[in-house]
Amino acid sequence: MAERTVVEAIRDALAEELRRDWRVIVLGEDVGVHGGVFRATDGLLAEFGPQRVIDTPLAELGIVGTAIGSALNGLRPVAEIQFADYIYPAMDQIMNEAAKLRYRSNGAFGCPLVIRAPYGPGVHGGLYHSQSVEAFFCHVPGLKVVTPSTPYDAKGLLKAAIRDDDPVLFFEHKRTYRRVRGEVPEGDYVVPIGRAAVRRRGRHVSVITYGAMVHQALEAAALLAPEGIEVEVVDLRTLLPWDRETVAASVARTNKVVVAHEDHKTLGVGAEIAAFLAEELFDQLDGPIVRVAAADTPVPFAPTLEEAVVPGTRQLVDAIRRLAAY
Amino acid sequence: MAHQQTHTPARAEAVPHGLTDIQLLDLYRLMALSRAIDERMWVLQRQGKLPFAVTGQGHEAAQVGSAYALRPGEDWVLPYYRDLGVVLTLGMTARDVFLDAFARADGPSSGGRQMPAHYACRRLNIVSVSSPVATQLPQAAGVALASKLKGERVVTACYFGDGATSKGDFHEALNFAAIHRLPVIFFCENNGWAISVPLSKQMPVAHVAERARAYNLPGEWVDGTDVLAVYTCMRAAVERARAGEGPTLIEARVYRLTPHTSDDDERRYRSDAERAEARQHDPLPRFERLLRARGLLDDALLATLQERIAREVSEAVACAEAAPPPAPSEALRHVYAA
Numbered sequence: 001m002a003e004r005t006v007v008e009a010i011r012d013a014l015a016e017e018l019r020r021d022w023r024v025i026v027l028g029e030d031v032g033v034h035g036g037v038f039r040a041t042d043g044l045l046a047e048f049g050p051q052r053v054i055d056t057p058l059a060e061l062g063i064v065g066t067a068i069g070s071a072l073n074g075l076r077p078v079a080e081i082q083f084a085d086y087i088y089p090a091m092d093q094i095m096n097e098a099a100k101l102r103y104r105s106n107g108a109f110g111c112p113l114v115i116r117a118p119y120g121p122g123v124h125g126g127l128y129h130s131q132s133v134e135a136f137f138c139h140v141p142g143l144k145v146v147t148p149s150t151p152y153d154a155k156g157l158l159k160a161a162i163r164d165d166d167p168v169l170f171f172e173h174k175r176t177y178r179r180v181r182g183e184v185p186e187g188d189y190v191v192p193i194g195r196a197a198v199r200r201r202g203r204h205v206s207v208i209t210y211g212a213m214v215h216q217a218l219e220a221a222a223l224l225a226p227e228g229i230e231v232e233v234v235d236l237r238t239l240l241p242w243d244r245e246t247v248a249a250s251v252a253r254t255n256k257v258v259v260a261h262e263d264h265k266t267l268g269v270g271a272e273i274a275a276f277l278a279e280e281l282f283d284q285l286d287g288p289i290v291r292v293a294a295a296d297t298p299v300p301f302a303p304t305l306e307e308a309v310v311p312g313t314r315q316l317v318d319a320i321r322r323l324a325a326y
Numbered sequence: 327m328a329h330q331q332t333h334t335p336a337r338a339e340a341v342p343h344g345l346t347d348i349q350l351l352d353l354y355r356l357m358a359l360s361r362a363i364d365e366r367m368w369v370l371q372r373q374g375k376l377p378f379a380v381t382g383q384g385h386e387a388a389q390v391g392s393a394y395a396l397r398p399g400e401d402w403v404l405p406y407y408r409d410l411g412v413v414l415t416l417g418m419t420a421r422d423v424f425l426d427a428f429a430r431a432d433g434p435s436s437g438g439r440q441m442p443a444h445y446a447c448r449r450l451n452i453v454s455v456s457s458p459v460a461t462q463l464p465q466a467a468g469v470a471l472a473s474k475l476k477g478e479r480v481v482t483a484c485y486f487g488d489g490a491t492s493k494g495d496f497h498e499a500l501n502f503a504a505i506h507r508l509p510v511i512f513f514c515e516n517n518g519w520a521i522s523v524p525l526s527k528q529m530p531v532a533h534v535a536e537r538a539r540a541y542n543l544p545g546e547w548v549d550g551t552d553v554l555a556v557y558t559c560m561r562a563a564v565e566r567a568r569a570g571e572g573p574t575l576i577e578a579r580v581y582r583l584t585p586h587t588s589d590d591d592e593r594r595y596r597s598d599a600e601r602a603e604a605r606q607h608d609p610l611p612r613f614e615r616l617l618r619a620r621g622l623l624d625d626a627l628l629a630t631l632q633e634r635i636a637r638e639v640s641e642a643v644a645c646a647e648a649a650p651p652p653a654p655s656e657a658l659r660h661v662y663a664a
Contacts, residue, residue, distance in 0.1 A: 025475070051475055057505070062464045062498030069468020072453055073402065075475065077468075089494070096458050097465065105446045105454040106437035107660040141661045165663035 004184040007177040009151035010040050010116075013158040014078065016188060018048050021076060024162060027054040028063055028080030028116075037082055038118060038177055064090035064115060068098050071113045076162055084119035084171060085131040098167040099142030113167040114158070120173040120212055121262055121294070121310045126301035129174075132263035132294070137169045138240045138272070144168040144193055145240040149214040151182040153237055156191030164193060173212040180215060196243035198250060202230035205320050206250040208273055209260040210236040213316075217260060220316040229324045239269050247273065248281060255286040256323050262310055265293035287326035292319045343554045343561075347622050353394060353553050354613055354623070355631060357386040360411040361610060362635045363420055366643060367427060367442070371588045375647070376427055380443045382408040384551075384583035387609030388515050390415050391556030392483070392578070395564050402451040402469045402482040404462040407443040408515065409455075409485050416450050420638050424646035431652040438652040460490035463499035463512065470508035470573075481567040482510040483560075489520030491534050500575065504541040507572035511563045514575070515550065517582035522595035535577040543573050550578030551609040554616075581607040 004012065017024045026041055026048075032055035035042030045053040056063050060081055067077035081087045087094075094115065101111045121130040137145045146161055146168055148154040154172065161168035199214060200221050207217040214235045221231035234250050236242055251257055257277060259270035274289040295309045345353070360382060367379040382389060389411030396403065398416040405412045410423065422434045426445070429438035435446040435454065446454035453462065453469070466484030473480040490496055491514060503510050514534045518525045531537065538545025544566070548559040556578055563574035581604040585592040592601070617623035 057498070057501055059494075059498045059501070061494055062467075062502050065461065065464025065495060065499065066468035066471060066502055069404075069465035069470070070472040070475075071468070072465065073469040073472035073476075075472045092458055092461060093464070096456055097461050100456070101454055102663065103660050104436050104440050104444070104456065105448070105660075106433075106435075106439060108446060108448040109454055110663055144662075 001183040001185055003181050004151045005178050006148070006151050006154045006172065006180050007038055007040050009155040009184050010158055010172060011042060011044075012184070013155040014041060014044060015047065017159055017162045018044065018052060020188070023074060023076045024078065025052045025054065025070065025075055026078045026080070027056050027067060029056055029058050029082050031055060031080050036080065038174070040116070040172075041080065060086055060089040061093055064093040064098070067113050067115075068093060068101070068111055071111050072101070072109060076112055078114045078116060078162060081115060081117040083129050084117040084133045085128045087115070087117055087133060094137070094143070094167070094169075095140050099140045102166065103142060110165050111167050112165050114161045114170050115167070116170045116172060118174045118177070119171045120175060121299045121306060122175040122212065124301065124303060124306065125174070125299075127298045130299035130306070132261070134169070134171050134239055135263055135268050138269060142166065143240060144238065145171070146193060146238050147171045147173070147211045148237060149173070149176060149211055149235050150180060151184045153191050153197075155184055156189050157193065157237065159188070160190040160193050163190065168193070171211070175212045176215070191237070194238045194241045194243060196237055196246040197235045198246065199233040199235050200231065202232035202254065204230045204254055204324050205256045205258060206232045206234060206254040207258045207260055207316065207320065208234045208236065208247055208250070210239060210269070211262070213260050213262055216313045216316055219313045220320060223313070223317055224320055227321070229320065231320055242273070244276065251277060251281050252284055255284055256326070257285070258290045258292055258316070258319050258323060260292040260311065260316060262294050264296045265291055266296050268293050287323050290319050290323050292316055343558050345554070345557070350617060350622060353390055353557070354617060355635070356390045356415050357411065357553065357610055357613065358631065359420065359635050359638070360386045360390065360414050362639050363414075363423055364410055366639050368584070368588065370427070370643070376442065378441055379588040380407050381582070381584040381587065382410040384517065384581045384604065384608065385515050386411045387553035387613065388550035388556050388578035388580050391553040392513055392560040392576070394557050395560040396481070396483055399450050401480055402453065402473070404453045404466045404469070404482070404484045405445055405455055406459070406462065406486050406490070407455055407457070408487065409445065410443065412485060413445045413447070413452060416447075416452060418445065418447055418450065418452070420642035421645055424642045425649055428646040428649065429651065430646055430649040431656070432649055437656065460486060460493035460495035462486065463490065463495045464502065466510050466512070467499045467503040467508055470503065470510035471506060474506070474508060479568050480509065481564050483513060484510060485513050485515065487520070488514060488516040488518065488525060488528060488534060489523075490514070491537065492520070492528055500538070500541045500543070500573070503573040504543045507570070509567035509570070510573045511560065511567060512573065512575045513560070514577045515580050516577050517580045519582055519586070521586045521590065522592075533577055535575060538575040543575060545575045545577070547577050547579070550580035551607050551612055553609060553613050580609075583608060
């Protein structure tokens with residue numbers, strides 16, 4: 001075991017998969033000579049050459065469209081969108097093409113494609129380097145959406161995504177890239193797509209969350225423990241398809257739920273989870289389902305403005321405390 | 327990299343096509359079959375048996391002539407929804423086409439999931455067609471990228487109309503394909519209309535082919551009503567691609583002989599004179615005259631051919647009409663890999 005950051009774990013996963021399978025290619029803006037603006041692809045060009053690590057023009061539609069074509073013809077492309085905020089030009093290719101190729105060809109064609117994109121607020125990136133775009137993709141049958149929170153999961157889930165036969169949106173939280181460290185095995189392993197992880201056990205309130213907010217939920221749990229409030233933290237890890245069993249089992253233990261994310265509140269992933277709980281587990285709930293989410297505004301640049309919009313540990317603590325007392 | 331610009335249509339008689347008499351008649355048969363199927367689609371639509379028909383009438387020489395230069399099942403093809411002649415030339419049958427049109431369970435393209443004319447055939451490397459225009463262009467670059475990486479001498483043919491050339495996909499695909507000298511042919515069937523918007527309101531240049539210059543790749547203009555000129559032009563582009571000499575943009579000028587689709591009323595934007603003019607550019611009588619002049623076709627052979635095609639089409643329609651629709655449970659399958 002070695003201690004790695006999230007971004008190092010992602011680089012390890014890419015290098016190991018490129019070594020393991022000749023069909024894997026990496027393409028995107030600045031992924032080659034530069035090694036990626038976050039260094040996630042550093043060193044890959046030197047080891048695997050320009051045929052497999054491709055610096056593309058600055059054109060997201062083309063990156064994804066080209067990746068789809070290469071997947072149709074037997075490759076396993078990993079496309080990088082430099083910031084999730086810039087994925088929109090590729091929406092047509094993702095929503096209408098990658099997601100639907102298998103269905104519309106009655107299973108004859110598939111699209112084993114990974115699109116990696118750094119996402120999320122909290123790095124003072126302003127409107128266009130802070131967005132949480134995951135909910136858009138969770139609405140599209142045919143896609144999978146993965147949001148790791150730890151180095152171990154980042155490596156194992158990225159390997160699973162590359163080996164998956166369907167298109168996977170792989171969202172990496174920028175704030176975790178260098179700040180979150182953890183033990184990562186040197187060798188090969190995968191973390192299965194579609195399974196959540198219980199990060200902390202507790203009897204009183206379940207916090208259902210994902211990405212960087214997992215770490216804030218753990219902070220909140222530690223802060224509340226001296227008050228006698230035992231918080232259970234569930235890390236969804238995959239948002240589509242999401243792990244209903246693990247969430248349901250946690251709610252059965254605590255009977256109170258906070259759903260938390262940094263995406264906007266309106267029709268965010270939390271809305272779906274809250275609806276599921278209300279529909280399926282109504283009689284197990286001892287309090288209202290509470291959502292902690294970003295305001296329905298863009299993410300502004302000034303720290304005072306950003307903190308006013310995006311929830312953090314303080315908002316989680318307040319919400320959990322109120323719900324525990326309900 | 328040299329680039330060529332041809333603004334005078336290549337004339338079939340002036341270029342050696344290298345096709346045998348039997349192949350010439352085969353080209354005619356495919357064009358006539360495509361026309362007969364297309365006409366039947368409109369009849370079935372008017373009878374209320376099909377909800378929708380989209381046409382390729384007028385495009386047959388461009389479609390059949392170009393696809394004839396490919397290796398079916400080896401080369402990759404990304405067609406668009408007008409490309410009936412392309413898929414027939416590659417090996418799909420009248421029965422396949424009508425099974426799809428009637429949205430039957432055994433429809434080879436989608437098993438009833440897509441509208442008519444959204445072709446696909448895994449065996450023939452025909453990539454599933456979608457309705458959004460131009461999305462297949464960057465995908466074609468990607469298919470060709472994979473062929474190049476694998477070291478295969480396989481080419482990719484990508485088909486689209488003039489309307490598609492206004493989209494960013496067109497630019498991004500040609501740009502990337504040219505940078506990497508990918509073995510791909512971008513084949514534009516320019517019928518002068520993006521539904522109701524004429525060429526003059528689509529582009530400030532006279533020819534789609536001129537745009538190739540911006541990507542430093544060959545841009546060829548060919549008379550798309552001349553099947554032999556199209557074949558010859560396409561064959562040269564295919565040979566260049568197969569030899570590792572990179573992509574080509576071909577613009578085949580064709581005439582849309584019908585409305586855009588069965589839902590379209592083209593009298594709102596096309597004058598009678600313009601439609602009559604288009605009729606003068608029907609590729610079928612043109613090729614028929616050539617074959618007659620060469621002594622390859624006479625009234626008797628033509629009658630036999632037409633009778634055989636009519637029977638093939640009628641049998642295909644009867645088979646498709648009688649075939650079962652997909653079971654409702656099928657609707658939930660193939661969203662993801664099993």
